[in-house]
Amino acid sequence: MTAIVRTDDVLGGDPRIEGTRIGVLHVFDLVIAGTSTPEDAADQLGIGLGDVYGALSYYYDHADEMARIRARHESLEDELAERTVQPPTAVE
Known part of the structure; x- marks a missing residue:
């Protein structure tokens, strides 16, 4: 059985x-929100197929928690985008 830890x-x-740095959200994004099959995701990530299904099971069993994590990630991405300085454009 796949153990999900924090x-x-x-x-x-x-x-x-x-035993990995592979997040539940990453697995979900590859398989459900992306185009990978569970088998392809397992191969790409170097984990067992059971680990993929364990992560997906965790995602669905903890949907509210995962929604909060996704919202936090999106907020951090927005904050970083706002703080990013665009390089100056060349003047011709």
């Missing part, structure tokens, strides 16, 4: 597959 100093405490 560690404050790994992936910011987001749930991940034990």
